[in-house]
Amino acid sequence: ERKFIQVSQPIRDTKKVRALKNYYQHKCQVCLERIEIGKNKYYSEVHHLRPLGGEKVEDDHKNMIVVCPTHHKSFDYCSIRISLDGKDVIDRNEKKLAKLYMKRKHKLSSENIVYQFYRKLK
Secondary structure, three states: OOOOOOOOOOOOOHHHHHHHHHHOOOOOOOOOOOEEEEOOEEEOEEEEOOOOOOOOOOOOHHHEEEEOHHHHHHHHOOOEEEOOOOOEEEEOOOOEEEEOOOOOOOOOOHHHHHHHHHOOOO
8 A cells, every 4th residue: 555645845955965975975974984885876864953944044064964874863863963062973961972073174053063962852
């Protein structure tokens, strides 16, 4: 059996997403792993620190990090987050899990870091 589902989602800037994935060579900024899906083809995801669809949400690199699917879901469910200084990935108890790998030309906005740090699921 199948059922038809209609979904409304914010329109993303796929060029910026693709550019950031390429900049990091599809490597997760948490674990530095990447998923190879073919010869010279890789899979990665982009997590928005401040989810799209809200007021004044930036769909640009100041609000995005490249992650593997596991870390993406961990961020989505607030089981991990970026420390307030933007340097580390921490758990719910603020225990450091990893250094957040950031290339020189990629800067996250402090407002987005603060937002995701205090975000809680309802």
